[in-house]
Amino acid sequence: MEMNQRAERLLQALGGADNLTQLVYCASRVRVQLRDDNLLDKKSVAEVEGVNAVVSVDKPHKTEYQLVIGPGKAKTFYQEIIAAGGLERLAADR
Incomplete structure (x- = not known):
């Protein structure tokens, strides 16, 4: 699967780019928080x-989803x- 297709498929499964409120990574995981967990x-x-x-x-106010990569x-x-999601707003502090 091409990288762009993989990222687009992932964004769709997460409820769309607008549903992401936090996106960070560590050594082996991508950590995501969502506006609406139901999506x-x-x-x-x-x-x-x-x-x-x-x-x-x-977490105290939200669930964090960790994608183990x-x-x-x-x-x-x-x-x-x-x-893929045009999410530079979430990457500003990286």
């Missing part, structure tokens, strides 16, 4: 090539999502 299709996210698992972590791959995945 999330967790099964479809897990089926996107390169996503090994989806972990839900309850694997060591050394999360930054590239994150950059694909930013580019």
Whole structure:
């Protein structure tokens, strides 16, 4: 699957680019917070090539979804999502 297609498919499963309120990455995961958790299709996210698992972590005011990508791959995945969704507003502090 082409990188752009993968990112677009992932964005659709997350409820669209406008549904993302936070997007960050660490060594092996891309961490996402959503405006509306009901728009999330967790099964479809897990089926996107390169996503090994989806972990839900309850935070004080919101649930954070961690896409387990694997060591050394999360930054590239994150950059694909930013580019495909026009989400530079979420990348401003990176």
